[in-house]
Amino acid sequence: MRGWQLAVLAGGTFTLGMDGFVLPGLLPEISQGLSVSVAVAGQLTTIFAVAYAIGSPVIATLTGRWDRRVLLGGGLVVFLVGMAAQALGPNFAVMVCGRVLAAFGAAAFQANAYAVAGVLAAPERRGRALAAVTAGTSLSTVLGVPFGVLVGQLIGWRGTLWIIAALALCVAVVIPALPSVRIPPTSMRTRLGVLTRPRTLAVLSGTVIVLMPVFLLTSYLPLLVGGRGGSLVVLALLAVGAGQITGNRVVGRLVDEHGALPVLLTGATGVAVVSAVLIPLHAWYPALLVLLFLLGTFTGLTITPQQHRLFTLLPEVATIALGLNGSAIYLGTAAGALLGGIAVATGGATLLPVTAAVLATAGVAALWAIAPESSRALKATMTD
Numbered sequence: 163m164r165g166w167q168l169a170v171l172a173g174g175t176f177t178l179g180m181d182g183f184v185l186p187g188l189l190p191e192i193s194q195g196l197s198v199s200v201a202v203a204g205q206l207t208t209i210f211a212v213a214y215a216i217g218s219p220v221i222a223t224l225t226g227r228w229d230r231r232v233l234l235g236g237g238l239v240v241f242l243v244g245m246a247a248q249a250l251g252p253n254f255a256v257m258v259c260g261r262v263l264a265a266f267g268a269a270a271f272q273a274n275a276y277a278v279a280g281v282l283a284a285p286e287r288r289g290r291a292l293a294a295v296t297a298g299t300s301l302s303t304v305l306g307v308p309f310g311v312l313v314g315q316l317i318g319w320r321g322t323l324w325i326i327a328a329l330a331l332c333v334a335v336v337i338p339a340l341p342s343v344r345i346p347p348t349s350m351r352t353r354l355g356v357l358t359r360p361r362t363l364a365v366l367s368g369t370v371i372v373l374m375p376v377f378l379l380t381s382y383l384p385l386l387v388g389g390r391g392g393s394l395v396v397l398a399l400l401a402v403g404a405g406q407i408t409g410n411r412v413v414g415r416l417v418d419e420h421g422a423l424p425v426l427l428t429g430a431t432g433v434a435v436v437s438a439v440l441i442p443l444h445a446w447y448p449a450l451l452v453l454l455f456l457l458g459t460f461t462g463l464t465i466t467p468q469q470h471r472l473f474t475l476l477p478e479v480a481t482i483a484l485g486l487n488g489s490a491i492y493l494g495t496a497a498g499a500l501l502g503g504i505a506v507a508t509g510g511a512t513l514l515p516v517t518a519a520v521l522a523t524a525g526v527a528a529l530w531a532i533a534p535e536s537s538r539a540l541k542a543t544m545t546d
Contacts, residue, residue, distance in 0.1 A: 409462020
């Protein structure tokens with residue numbers, strides 16, 4: 163697969179990543195503009211994630227015979243319309259509708275971006291190809307999210323949403339230059355049937371488990387920073403993003419050389435350790451920045467291994483499972499944001515790292531227990 167083709171796909175994930183991560187940095191402004199509490203505004207992340215998780219398999223089923231380029235470009239256009247609706251929305255209800263529409267567009271693009279990269283790449287370079295597409299999301303947290311937050315603080319959060327819509331348009335017009343890719347269509351019954359396979363459930367559950375504590379923390383980052391000011395929130399976002407770039411730069415090679423499961427477990431364990439250390443140190447800003455960088459680094463070691471595991475463990479239904487993994491990613495996002503909102507409403511920002519540490523530690527144990535690659539789990543999947 164050519165470098166420019168991966169760059170186009172990464173440009174799309176950059177745009178979606180900017181949207182997904184910029185809202186937490188603008189929560190105070192959004193809550194004020196929509197006349198809702200910060201905890202309620204934070205649930206816009208949950209709404210987007212749930213809509214994505216539900217919409218992804220439905221869209222994949224209805225469009226199974228389509229050229230992937232149509233789905234990639236059309237998804238970005240729908241996403242653009244959803245962003246415009248949010249930018250123009252006068253109240254929280256309209257904002258919710260825009261988030262749902264944008265989520266459907268993102269679902270059409272993102273799963274297909276990874277599927278196209280995985281199909282076109284040679285097997286021995288699949289980890290690197292998937293990591294290259296994921297790099298768009300990581301880069302968005304380093305460049306796009308801080309920029310979007312700064313723009314939001316200068317000209318308002320609606321201006322940031324318009325910029326994201328413009329980026330989606332720029333990527334959409336380049337999509338027709340990609341090679342045509344068609345994937346055998348599958349029915350909704352077949353897609354749901356994939357979920358009955360123990361190996362599929364094990365891997366997809368791992369995606370949800372590993373992302374919950376991360377998004378519990380990042381969805382309420384302004385509160386974790388402690389209201390120190392907009393510029394310090396931007397620095398915190400930069401720290402997370404720089405860490406994700408660091409992790410993403412090495413994850414593809416690590417997966418190709420050492421296997422997906424060891425890399426995944428390393429990332430999940432790192433998230434658990436960082437979350438635990440945040441409990442006593444999150445109030446000290448220099449330490450917070452270092453820990454957020456490490457959080458981003460270890461998070462960057464988690465997504466690509468999951469995608470690679472699906473190609474390896476379920477080669478005959480890999481593209482279906484990959485789409486379902488996109489839903490799992492956003493279910494993890496939704497659960498993390500929801501639990502973060504509960505933690506904030508219950509005990510304030512200090513409860514965020516405590517809850518994240520408990521979830522992450524339990525998550526590492528669960529990943530070890532349910533990994534299909536382990537001999538114990540393989541015995542349970544003999545009927546798969």
